[in-house]
Amino acid sequence: xxxxxxxxxxxxxxxxxxxxxxxxxxQLPSPDDIAARDTMTVALGAGYVPDYEGSDDYxxxxxxAIRGRYHGIAFTTRGLHLYVDVAPRGDGTIDFEVGPIxxxxxxxxxxxxxDVVELLPNTKTAIELGAFAGMGYSGLTNPYDRLSFRVDLLxxxxxxxxxxIISPSVEFSTPVSRSTYFGVNAGAEFVSNKFADYYYTVTPxxxxxxxxxxxxxxxxxxxxxxxxxxxxNQSLTGDLLHGFSLFGLAQYSHLLGDFKRSPIxxxxxxxxxxxxxxxxxxxx
Numbered sequence: 242x243x244x245x246x247x248x249x250x251x252x253x254x255x256x257x258x259x260x261x262x263x264x265x266x267x268q269l270p271s272p273d274d275i276a277a278r279d280t281m282t283v284a285l286g287a288g289y290v291p292d293y294e295g296s297d298d299y300x301x302x303x304x305x306a307i308r309g310r311y312h313g314i315a316f317t318t319r320g321l322h323l324y325v326d327v328a329p330r331g332d333g334t335i336d337f338e339v340g341p342i343x344x345x346x347x348x349x350x351x352x353x354x355x356d357v358v359e360l361l362p363n364t365k366t367a368i369e370l371g372a373f374a375g376m377g378y379s380g381l382t383n384p385y386d387r388l389s390f391r392v393d394l395l396x397x398x399x400x401x402x403x404x405x406i407i408s409p410s411v412e413f414s415t416p417v418s419r420s421t422y423f424g425v426n427a428g429a430e431f432v433s434n435k436f437a438d439y440y441y442t443v444t445p446x447x448x449x450x451x452x453x454x455x456x457x458x459x460x461x462x463x464x465x466x467x468x469x470x471x472x473x474n475q476s477l478t479g480d481l482l483h484g485f486s487l488f489g490l491a492q493y494s495h496l497l498g499d500f501k502r503s504p505i506x507x508x509x510x511x512x513x514x515x516x517x518x519x520x521x522x523x524x525x
Contacts, residue, residue, distance in 0.1 A: 286520015386415035
């Protein structure tokens with residue numbers, strides 16, 4: 242398993258116009274009421290991902306995610322990283338988010354289909370610690386939507402790439418009914434020369450190990466990629482706030498610069514990368 246796919250699942254309701262179609266006596270909680278609740282969503286499913294970032298071979302992996310809030314502290318997983326938002330939610334349409342990140346980067350070149358790339362030295366799992374900060378705006382299309390901007394900063398404290406990654410992103414999410422939730426996101430990753438060397442450089446020794454098939458290449462850091470994604474979450478109980486639901490997500494990313502030009506991508510793989518996942522979730 243290369244990594245678990247992060248799934249941002251819904252904890253929202255539809256716009257006030259949806260309330261007109263609800264049974265008599267039903268009442269939609271306000272966005273503040275929803276934000277004040279303790280909640281937990283657990284998602285399980287399967288994902289279809291590249292063998293390594295830059296590969297054109299794919300395989301199936303288990304996919305899992307959690308999302309919740311306890312006493313005003315929100316938490317969610319994105320990939321193999323756990324985000325904990327310690328900033329209290331404001332009463333207005335604008336609120337801030339800030340907190341720690343802990344996780345791992347499991348982009349290992351082992352047990353892959355490409356016989357040539359598999360001859361290169363195996364990469365280790367990176368143990369990454371960091372923080373994120375951002376702000377969100379609600380009420381763009383309805384009281385329950387959210388447009389957020391966030392910057393993540395992560396550093397490998399282990400013995401893998403030993404460098405820092407900066408990732409800005411923008412996300413928009415909204416319920417389209419009381420039982421259906423939709424979200425889109427876009428982002429990029431900025432990495433250092435150390436990161437580029439660790440994952441994308443081909444040394445003269447690597448060229449010899451591959452019998453001269455892969456030419457030597459010295460990769461430099463910079464903007465590694467851009468990416469866009471979308472998520473749909475459909476409640477099976479008719480209410481996104483509790484019960485079972487189904488989810489589906491897709492993400493497309495494109496490698497840039499030396500990451501695109503590295504022989505493990507240009508000769509043996511592809512700069513275009515897809516990740517697709519689907520499964521079920523339960524919300525308490």
